[in-house]
Amino acid sequence: MKKLIIMALVSIFAVNGFANEAETKAIETAKENNRLCKIFTHKVETYKSTMREDSLAEATLVSYEKRASKFCDTTVEKSEEKTVVAAQTESKAVSYGKKDARLCNIFSKKVEKYESTMRNDDLAKATLDSYKVRMASFCGSSSSRS
Numbered sequence: 001m002k003k004l005i006i007m008a009l010v011s012i013f014a015v016n017g018f019a020n021e022a023e024t025k026a027i028e029t030a031k032e033n034n035r036l037c038k039i040f041t042h043k044v045e046t047y048k049s050t051m052r053e054d055s056l057a058e059a060t061l062v063s064y065e066k067r068a069s070k071f072c073d074t075t076v077e078k079s080e081e082k083t084v085v086a087a088q089t090e091s092k093a094v095s096y097g098k099k100d101a102r103l104c105n106i107f108s109k110k111v112e113k114y115e116s117t118m119r120n121d122d123l124a125k126a127t128l129d130s131y132k133v134r135m136a137s138f139c140g141s142s143s144s145r146s
Contacts, residue, residue, distance in 0.1 A: 033071045040068035107135035
């Protein structure tokens, strides 16, 4: 009888120990996911603020966002993300307008200066054409200097 009780107690402690180990691993995994979520969320925010305007930068941002969503709990963040995306889209539109105006001014000045000092060869003409194309893309079709 004593052996049976001892075996029962030992098996209870053994099973209980494994359950605690599984719970401990789950808690550690949750903590690690939370840490990685914070890291990648911060990376996404930082990268968006300093991001270039090309396809490689877009791909990098998508990669960071995928990794952030992998480690973050998406149930709470989905509604917040929609609000943030709407605000960022509006902010980007204003930002693009300012950037385009600034770049329009820069390329207009480049065209003006380059036309007055350019050599008469194919490379110089190609450079001028390149400046004019970029000026037109940032100034729009209503540009008076083309």
